[in-house]
Amino acid sequence: MNRLGRWWFASAPVERLAAVRIFVGVFALAWVAGRLGELAAVARLGAPHFRPVGVVRVLDAPLSPALASGIAIATALLLAAFTCGWRYRVTAPLAAAGLLWTLTYRNAWGMVFHTENLLVLHVIALACAPAADAWSLDHPRARATPAAAGYGWVLKLLLAITAITYVLAGIAKLRIAGFDWLAGEQLRNQIAIDNLRKAVLGDMIAPLGTLFLDHPAGFTAFSIATIVLELAAPIVLLGGRIGRIWALSAWGFHAGVVLLMNIWFPYPLLGLAYLPLLPAERPLAWVARRWSAWRAGHPR
């Protein structure tokens, strides 16, 4: 195996991947379950508002609201099975397909959002991987015979997907606006316009949304930092200290977007986009130890 292969397939604990599955699954389940009402409301907007994107392009007209809601509810149930690792080889791909359909359908009403893309891509990657080989209903303890390719490659794949989404965002800015984007004025204008939309459409404007608007030159630093951060995203694949520094910077970028635009990207803000960098198994292992100790002290 060449060096690239050895690096990509470097080993990682099975529990780490299982922990990532559980954390991402809980988030996906909460995201879909918490939006069932919103999904139902959007599904009732009617055919004139229907603008299919992605896989939903197979439809010429919207589904009945009842069917759209039924698929969303089924997706939530499948995501529960995905999270618990129950009959994973069957339920995980179905959960990923359900999530892809449900969230694409939500984006098929005239406005494509960018807050859910990474979640969908990560769930698809996890669904195709042996992510339920431990801490699951299928395998409560780690499997006696680990997966042939190990588990580290899945974590690298998740990080690669994260990195690519940032790089694409940086490339889009340079392709659409060119290097003018770095001057700062365009970012200032975007922030102003976004907050104006929120104001007249009855949403909260960002806490710092108006603070710097009179000083467009100050946005130059923000713009340069944004582009550097986005284009440098692949360094996250190096892992270790440098990867974590990048992840922390990306998290700070999203926190800045909240403060300046009141736009929330919950998946990275909760750290889930960068979770494969971290020893995600430790908090769950701690809970498992506490649970075992409690059970030992309270025999039936």
Next chain:
Amino acid sequence: MSVVLVAATASPVVREPRDDGFPLSTYPMFASKRPTQMTLDYALGVTATGERRYLTPRLVGSSEVLQAMQVIHRARATRSLPALCEAIAARVAGDDDYADVVAIRIVTGTHDAVEFLVRDVIGREVERARCEVPR
């Protein structure tokens, strides 16, 4: 499988950058050149004393601002603003937070975002539809 997923995620790079999709996106948000002046359609509540109240996007039909904006924009394009106005008025009538709102106006407003946000300067508004809130 790694190669397939990595290639799929990266594939939007060969598309025209404004050709957005889901979940394979070019991520064109915040990339376009924009002036600070903007024209947009939105709904306003009017109180008995004539004061304006901005309506939460949920009352328009979606809790997402941009989607609510599209709902109004498309209703205007399809000449169905009166029906949308009535639907918003019905929702407002059932919302205690807007008990003081007696009428709904759907307008096209042109504002300078910096003037509006920093100096409270409201630009030009053209009324497209108006209806009473059923009480």
